[in-house]
Amino acid sequence: MTTDERAEGAATPDLDAVVVGAGFSGLYMLHRLRGLGLRVRVFEAGGGVGGTWFWNRYPGARCDIESWDYSYSFDPELDQEWEWTERYPAQPEIRAYLEHVADRYGLREDITLDTRVASARFDNDTGLWRVCTNRGHDVTARYVVMATGCLSAARTPDIPGMERFAGETCHTGRWPLEGVEFEGKRVAVIGTGSSGVQAIPVIAEQAAHLTVFQRTATFSVPARNRELGAEEKRHVKETYPDRRRLTRESPTGTTVVRGDRSATEVPPDERRAAFEQRWERGGAGLPAAFTDVLTDRRANDAASEFVRSKIREIVEDPETADRLCPRDVPIAAKRLCVDTGYYATYNNEHVELVDVRAHPIEEITREGVRTSEGTHRYDVIVFATGYDAMTGALSRIDIRGRHGLSLREKWSAGPVTYLGLATAGFPNLFVVAGPGSPSVLTNVVVSIEHHVEWLVELLERMDSAGVRHVEATEDAEVRWVEHVNELASRTLYPEANSWYLGANVPGKPRVFMPYPGGLVAYREACRRVADNDYEGFSLT
């Protein structure tokens, strides 16, 4: 509480800030808010810290941005003391890193685990937020920060008969802590997005039989993951300052080298050689070989056809290869998957691929899955069916702003934010990596750090100016949403039925949610707002 508030006799909140979620966002937010001397409580639904990396324990789970980029940059000492062992570390290692961060900065004492925030309501009379949890906490706070994650609201499709299945079911994003035994079992995986593509090759190594139910074929590129040798580890540490600067200056928050020519300008053999080189290098940088893969249909077709040719080369059975080739989606307009042995897995005799567009799943029975072709018997069904992305975690909380305004209702036609950070009618409520921000189109950790730092500076300046409430104006958010839509319309993103558009959730409004202008332009927009006395926010 500021001195001004005390002087004015404003209601005293229990806390200065409540942060919801203890993943990359919540942990860093807590650390920085404490740095301002604020009293903060983090509520986390999971039984540990780590967010995504607490929940996603499925076999094969790993990041697809290189370890040295997919980590915090705020403390050079942390960079030097933590040792990544792989190019793309697996979930246990990223989780251990976040556990280490929680311990190193003494964050745990302010985090309440196993506790879900059920509601957050703004009280017009006191000007404070009242936050209630499923475990009976009922606290008031001046600020609420939603660090609830873009991909944390796991979604299982509504297939009739699910409750009847006698075997085990699990969702990749809610993996049982005790693990799942696949050895010698008949397993079904439903879904071939990023998580499915990572899990399928590992499950196939253990299961007696694996059926993959695919609705939409997926573009995936090889990770070419590897252990880091002593020399490479030393080199990474030595070059951290440069790497961190490069990621901050890059549109995607990575050190991927971006091509500077149009794919349509170069002769076909040169174009293929450029894609080939990126395919061999591994990782999600393939579309960045040229400037226009995401904006020009011909450039995209060339990249898409290159990957399709690789699928046909790898997969021995031509019919299976054909089913695995995406045709109705521009490459990278949906999140590009990064895999280890995904396509080759289908060369195993005990692995089959079912195209659910041709043979829809009709129901789940006691024994397994019934499609239009007949019943398949399973011991385990794995749902790799993704998330109610970007808005799901927020809409599962009853958030009410001024005069009882419900966030769910306000966003019923799609999320409306200013800079992805705040929304009109909800003073002092902030979102990290929210809809309208670059988040999922970037290295999310870089986006998160930027958000946290920008918000902390805002709170610092509010405090020193005696400002009690900050709120996005309706005008500013309408303009921002128009700007995001306009940028998206210049790309091929809207052509894919992706979770970026909410297309994976029946009934969800079709709105392109992340900001597609890149981190550099986004940072610049945020900087301008701050420099112009927080233009577009009302400060009272």
Ligand code: FAD
């Ligand atoms: P999260 O890590 O999702 O944490 C949010 C936390 O909020 C969760 O722990 C959740 O339990 C908690 N929460 C939500 N609602 C409530 C509530 N009502 N009450 C209490 N707690 C609540 N990004 C990349 O940039 N590169 C990658 O390689 C990459 N790989 C990924 C792989 C997978 C399998 C997934 C699912 C995501 C991946 N992501 C990747 C995106 C990833 O989510 C972000 O990089 C990052 O971890 C997000 O951190 P966060 O703290 O914002 O959200």
